[in-house]
Each structure stands twice: as structure tokens, then as C-alpha cells.
Amino acid sequence: MSATEASSPMPIEVLLGHDAVPIDKEVFTALLGNSVAGTYKGYERALEAGSIKLADLVYLARKGDIPYSLFFAPLSLVREQVHKKTEKLLAGISRDTFSIGSRAKVELRNVELIVKDLIRKQQLLRKHDPSLKRNQIVGLLRDDTSPVHVDAARLMSAIGISHDELRACRTKEKALDVVIERLEANQVLVSRSVQHYMPQRLTHVKFSGMTIRDNKVPYIFLAGGDHGDDQEPAGRTIFTLVLMTVLVARRIFAPMTWDGGSTQTDPGREYDIAGSMLMPTERMKELDPSSIDDMKAASDEFKVTPSAVTVRAMRLGMISGETASNHLSQLRGEFMSLPKGGPRSPIRxxxxxxxxxxxxxxxxxxxxxxxxxxxxxxxxxxxxxxxxxxxxxxxxxxxxx
Structure with a gap:
């Protein structure tokens, strides 16, 4: 036996009565492992037993939307077909990372299974819910010449939310719930990271989230965990969600990473629109925040982080870049010195x-x-x-x- 033969995986036997027909195990796993059928117990049992009944194979092929004949095709052809299907499926998200003030880049393979799962859910919903209409948020802000505050007001109105309503929320967590509720009422789906309940663990992947294309039910995925900019989670998440809502409105569908403590000179139009939505210019000027305590007080009103208020104040010319950098450094140090919470209760x-x-x-x-x-x-x-x-x-x- 050659070394190649010795290292080849044992085939999967397809059973039909007393007869058994071997198929390439790599073909079997490539086809089913890259489809929803890979979550079925029949797939796992076949891998353990090294065999599968023909009727069960046909069932899995149908559930995975796989032409049955492909199981008997050469591995090279199967890989080509899987690649084409994956490319088509992932057309809902760009491979380029949308970054603001961050050098981090998200490799699509690190979140690919989550993307595929959310796209499958979009497809299922479109198939089974005839009440869905064309989404009114997607592409709402196409005009780059419109003033930032006008775009912010337009998007707020389309979502159905006001500054007064957000400020009236008792906590940042409640404000986050309100924003999510209004987005989903407008067919913008919001998924939040829950470790161990997703098809892929987000270990060693620092990113804020991603937007996934669909003309009826676009998805916003909010990543959890450490973003590396040392800010309290709830306020940061609100800004992240609003920022990604702006991306959807501007037809930008991509993984996103942003540094909430960045003072770079031009974080971009999308960032300023999000800032205007949560921290309107007129109210910022009324508050006129300049000190660290001012930033903290304003952050409670606007339901964002003190760092976000600091950067917004700098962008509006209310404080200098040097003052902003000093504030951000102090806020980062204060956050890092806070006692870390103990183990959380397991989520149901x-x-x-x-x-x-x-x-x-x-x-x-x-x-x-x-x-x-x-x-x-x-x-x-x-x-x-x-x-x-x-x-x-x-x-x-x-x-x-």
C-alpha cells in the first residue's frame, strides 16, 4: 500500500439492501459539512459508523439542497461546486473590513459560519413570510452631499425614534432595547453574540459586528467581548448598533471594527451621522461639555460612553484634540481600574x-x-x-x- 493510500480516509459506504457502494469521505463531508444538513444527527451517525442508508443520504441531500449525483462525483469537482456555492452565499457581505480609527482587520473565515447561518435564516424568513416588504432603511442615505444632521434626522425618523425618547430611558440597557425594537419593527434584524449558541466561537477575533445584505430583512450582528478600547459595554453597544444602522442605510455590508477611543482627524461620514443621531449638535452646544465630569454627565443623558461624548465634542470643535486625547487616556485608565465582575449566571x-x-x-x-x-x-x-x-x-x- 502506498503512503497516499495509507493516509486516505476510509470511504463512507452507502447501503442499499445487502449491497454497499463506497463514496469518498472527503466528498461526503465537503458537501454535507458545508450545508445545514451538517447539523443533522444522520450526518454525525454516518461519520461515526462509516456507513449510511441510501434513503438517509437522499434525505440529507434534499435538506442540504445538494444534487444527489454530486456524492459520486470526483473530489475536485465537488470542491469547485462548494466553492461556487459559498461565493454566492457570501455575496451578502464584503470581504473587506469597514474600519474606523482601528487597524484591526476581520478575516471572513473567522466569522464565515455565523454569516452563512444568518444568511440561511434570511432565506428561510423570505420563503415562509409573505408579509415581508421591501426594506425602507436599506439605501436610505445614498446622497453624500446632504448635510450630516439632515441624514441623521432622516434616519431617526425612518426608524421611528426620537432623541427625547432615548434620553428618557432610565438606563443604557433600556435605550439599547428600544433601538433594537424599532429596527426590528422596520425589518432590520438584530443578532447578538451568545457564546456557545452560535455555529462558530469568536475567539481571538476583535471586531464590533457586521451588516449582512438583504433587500427585505438585512441583518445586523453585534459582536460581544473585548473591543480593546476599554469602554463600558452598554454605551458602546448602542453607538455600535446605531453606526451599523447607518451602514445599512448607506448600503455598506461588511464586518466592522472601530476604536471608540480614537481621535483621528476624520473617522468618516458614517461616524458623524451616528454621532449626530445620538448626540445632536444643538444639545451638545447647550451642555458645552469640557471636563471629564462633563463628559460623564452627558454620556448618561445621551446613553453612550464618556469616550463617545469626548470624541463628538472634539469633532464639533468644542475641545481640542490634545484635550480629547488626555480625557480618553484618563477614561481608559479609570475603566481598567474598575473591579471585574464575577462569573455570570448561565443564560437560559x-x-x-x-x-x-x-x-x-x-x-x-x-x-x-x-x-x-x-x-x-x-x-x-x-x-x-x-x-x-x-x-x-x-x-x-x-x-x-
Whole structure:
């Protein structure tokens, strides 16, 4: 036996009665592992046993939208077909990172499985929800000549949210909930990172999130974890979400990374629109923040971080770049010196699934389940990624009420 033969993986045997036909294991894994069928137990059992019944293979192929004949094709052809399918699927997101004040670059392979999963969910929703209309937020801000504050007001109006409403929220967490609720009411889906409940772990990947293209239900994915700019999470997340909403409105669909403590001279139009939405110029001038304490007080009113207020004040010419840098350095040091919280209580599975999918997608797909358009098993696989069994669907229903 040659070295090549010795290192080749054992084939998967396709069973038809008493007969067995071998197929290349790499072909089997390439086709099913890159599809939703890779989450089915039949796939895992076949890999463990080294065999699969023909009827089960046909079932998996149908669920994964895979032409059955491809399982008997040469590996080179299969890889080419998988590559083409992946390229088409990932057309919903740019490979280039949209960066503001950050040198970090997000490699698409580090988030590719999450992208694929969210795009599949977009496709499922489009298939099963005939009530969806063309999205009014996508492409709303195409004109680069419009004044920043005009674009900010236009987007705020389209979303259905006001400055007074955000300022009236008791906490930054509540303000974040309000923004998410209004976006999803306008068919902009919002997914939030929940470790262990996503198809891919975000380890050693520092990025703020990503926007995923769709003319009806674009997705915003909010990454959690450490962003490297030492700011309290809730206020930073609000600015991140609003900034990515601006990207959707400007038809920019890409992974995004931004440094919330950057004082670079021109972070860009998108950043200024987001700043104007959350920290309107007129109110900033009324408050006239200059000291560290001023920045903290204003951040509580605007529901953002003191660092965001500092950068906004600098962008409006209210403080110098040197003062802003000094403030940001002090704020960073204060944040780093805060005691770190202890271990968090484990999140309930139904709450984790709701948070990762977004409430609106979950509700709409529950309607599809109730109408019989999708089975309980398929719902648990495609929407819950098998983290919930059919018996726990009612828990999920209560979690989104």
C-alpha cells in the first residue's frame, strides 16, 4: 500500500439492501459539512459508523439542497461546486473590513459560519413570510452631499425614534432595547453574540459586528467581548448598533471594527451621522461639555460612553484634540481600574436562542411553525441550531412574548 493510500480516509459506504457502494469521505463531508444538513444527527451517525442508508443520504441531500449525483462525483469537482456555492452565499457581505480609527482587520473565515447561518435564516424568513416588504432603511442615505444632521434626522425618523425618547430611558440597557425594537419593527434584524449558541466561537477575533445584505430583512450582528478600547459595554453597544444602522442605510455590508477611543482627524461620514443621531449638535452646544465630569454627565443623558461624548465634542470643535486625547487616556485608565465582575449566571437556552436570532426572526418563524410551513424538527435545527428540542419550543415562545 502506498503512503497516499495509507493516509486516505476510509470511504463512507452507502447501503442499499445487502449491497454497499463506497463514496469518498472527503466528498461526503465537503458537501454535507458545508450545508445545514451538517447539523443533522444522520450526518454525525454516518461519520461515526462509516456507513449510511441510501434513503438517509437522499434525505440529507434534499435538506442540504445538494444534487444527489454530486456524492459520486470526483473530489475536485465537488470542491469547485462548494466553492461556487459559498461565493454566492457570501455575496451578502464584503470581504473587506469597514474600519474606523482601528487597524484591526476581520478575516471572513473567522466569522464565515455565523454569516452563512444568518444568511440561511434570511432565506428561510423570505420563503415562509409573505408579509415581508421591501426594506425602507436599506439605501436610505445614498446622497453624500446632504448635510450630516439632515441624514441623521432622516434616519431617526425612518426608524421611528426620537432623541427625547432615548434620553428618557432610565438606563443604557433600556435605550439599547428600544433601538433594537424599532429596527426590528422596520425589518432590520438584530443578532447578538451568545457564546456557545452560535455555529462558530469568536475567539481571538476583535471586531464590533457586521451588516449582512438583504433587500427585505438585512441583518445586523453585534459582536460581544473585548473591543480593546476599554469602554463600558452598554454605551458602546448602542453607538455600535446605531453606526451599523447607518451602514445599512448607506448600503455598506461588511464586518466592522472601530476604536471608540480614537481621535483621528476624520473617522468618516458614517461616524458623524451616528454621532449626530445620538448626540445632536444643538444639545451638545447647550451642555458645552469640557471636563471629564462633563463628559460623564452627558454620556448618561445621551446613553453612550464618556469616550463617545469626548470624541463628538472634539469633532464639533468644542475641545481640542490634545484635550480629547488626555480625557480618553484618563477614561481608559479609570475603566481598567474598575473591579471585574464575577462569573455570570448561565443564560437560559431559550433566551440565548432569542438573543442570537433576534426577537423578530424568532416570532416570524414561530408563525411559520404554527401554520405548518415548517416542522418542529426543522425549526429546532435551522432556527435553534439544535440547542432546543421540540418540547422546549414553548419556552422560546414565552421568551419572545
Amino acid at each position: 437556552p431559550e433566551n440565548a436562542v432569542r438573543k442570537y436570532n433576534g426577537r423578530q426572526l424568532t416570532i416570524r418563524m414561530l408563525h411559520a411553525l404554527d401554520s405548518g410551513d415548517i416542522s418542529a424538527g426543522d425549526f429546532c435545527r435551522s432556527i435553534c441550531l439544535n440547542h432546543l428540542k421540540p418540547a422546549r419550543i414553548e419556552d422560546l415562545r414565552r421568551a419572545v412574548e
